[in-house]
Amino acid sequence: MSQLLINDYLKQLDLIKKISGSSRETIVREAFKDLLKAWGKQHGLVFLAEYPLKTATKTNIAVDGALLHELRMPLGYWEAKDADDDLDAEVSKKFRKGYPQDNIIFSDDTLAVLWQNRQEVLRCDMTDTQALSKLLKLFFSFERPEIAGFRAAVAQFKTDLPAVLDALRAMIALEHTKNPGFRAAETKFLAHAQDAINPALTDADVREMLIQHILTEEIFAKVFDDSDFHQHNNVARELYALEGAFFTGALKKQTLKGLETYYAAIRAAAAQIASHSEKQTFLKVIYENFYKVYNAKAADRLGVVYTPNEIVRFMIDGADWLTEKHFGKNLIDRDVDILDPATGTGTFISELLEHFRGQPAKLKHKYLHELHANEVAILPYYVANLNIEATYAAISGSYEEFPSLCFVDTLDNVGLHTLI
Incomplete structure (x- = not known):
């Protein structure tokens, strides 16, 4: 397969040169870009052109391309130059500017040069198919410490989480028996949750929400840049109060010690997040990994695999175009209500908010009155609540609770018996 891809690249390059009559970088680089895309696709990698980076001196730069893992962490980068350039001189110039x-x-x-770990490891003539294949295999086999650490941490997480869950459940049961303050806090939170989320919630739901909150609060903090906005959310605020009734200080640190490698890997990966889109993808990957370990049966039953961001944005753009064409309105306009019936981690609503960026007055009205979402599982409901509110706060510069997220099975509300 690798030789076929390289042969296709050489054919495409030859065709581009003949048709354009040029060897300018902006023209001929398209062939190598397509080669990197195709090769990366075999490894589950996404190619992004003009990828923005910040150097050690806080200077903003953009490499011609980057290959990214599903976590949106880069595997590696690519920089194209003109044939008339002195490639070695250009490499030195880029490194002085802080390029990775x-x-x-x-x-x-005509020439490709691969640098890894701050040294040149291989250069080859572009027409030497075997040498180019070797260079690309070295490039794509590279593994960042953060990625290796995350994979190892997820594997360890699967081993360690059951024991942590047992300890937390036993701890909460004991506190319920012996701690009047905790019982009062439980009762208060249940009443609040029934009022704010769903009247059908029970004591068992409260305990599961508390456990899930304890296990994921650090994840949220890192994904959302250590902001304390999530402590203003009406559900999160009460969960922090309930947690504070017994689970603080040394007890908390000791109980969660077994999961520290997982949290550390998430911190390292979260530090690479550079945009809203990457944050949404990262949040979904983390959530899927967490939930499939936390509750494998529910994850299998509910199908915890989410729509890629690119498809979500296509759906939004398409729906916006269709409503304008057929109804003379855009999604942002008043009296256009939007429902996400299975919101998951809230990506669709969050991407809608990004789509409406630049129209603050209309955005506020839409957010408060005409966006609606349902979710059937409590953990993604909680994640979506925080995610949507964080996205709105980042766009608007002010925090507002999202009032229209319901913890409910959408299919229970459509009167299926009337359709049979």
Whole structure:
């Protein structure tokens, strides 16, 4: 397969040169870009052009391309140069500007140079198919410490989480028996949850929400840049109060010690997040990994696999175009109500908010009155609540509770018996 991809690249490059009559970087680089895309696709990687980076000196730069893992962490980078350039001189110039040196290919239409771990490891003629194949295999086999650490941490998480869950459940049962303050806090939270989320919630739901909150609060803090906004959310605020009735200080640290490698890996990965889109993807990957370990049966029953962000944005753009064409209105306009019946982690609503960016007055009205979402499982409901509110706060510059998220099975509300 690798030789076929390289042969296709050489054919495409030759065709581009013949048709354009040029060897300019902006023209001929398209062939190598397609090669990187196709090769990366085999490894489950996404190619992003003009990928923005911040150097150690806080200077903003953009590499011509980056190959990213599903966590939106980069595997490596690519920088194209003109055939008339001195490639070695250009490499030195880029490194002086702070370009990454851990895993990057520099290329023109005749030569490719691979740098890894701050040193050149291979250069080859672009027409030498075996040498180019070797260079690309080295590039794509590179593994960042953060990715390796995350994979190892997820594997360890599967081993360690059951014991932590047993300890938490036993601890909460004991506190319920011996701690009047905790019982009062439980009762208060149940009443609040029944009022704010769903009247059908029970004591068992409260305990599961508390456990899930304890296990995921650090994840949220890192994904949302250590902001304390999530402590203003009406549900989260009460959960923090309930947690504070017994689970603080050394007890908390000791109980969660077994999961520290997982949290550390998340912290390292979260530090790489550079945009709203990456944050949404990262949140979904983390949630899927967490929930499939936390409650494998429910994850299998509910189908905890979410729509890729690219498809979500296509759906929004398409719906916006269709409503304008057929009804003379855009999604942002008044009296256009939008329902996400199975919101998961809230990506669809969050992407809608991004779509409406730049129209603050209309956005506020839409957010408070005409966006609606349902979720059937309590953990994604909680994640979605925090995610949607964080997205709105980041866009608007002010925090507002999202009033229209319901903890409910949408299919229970459509009167299926009337359709049979």
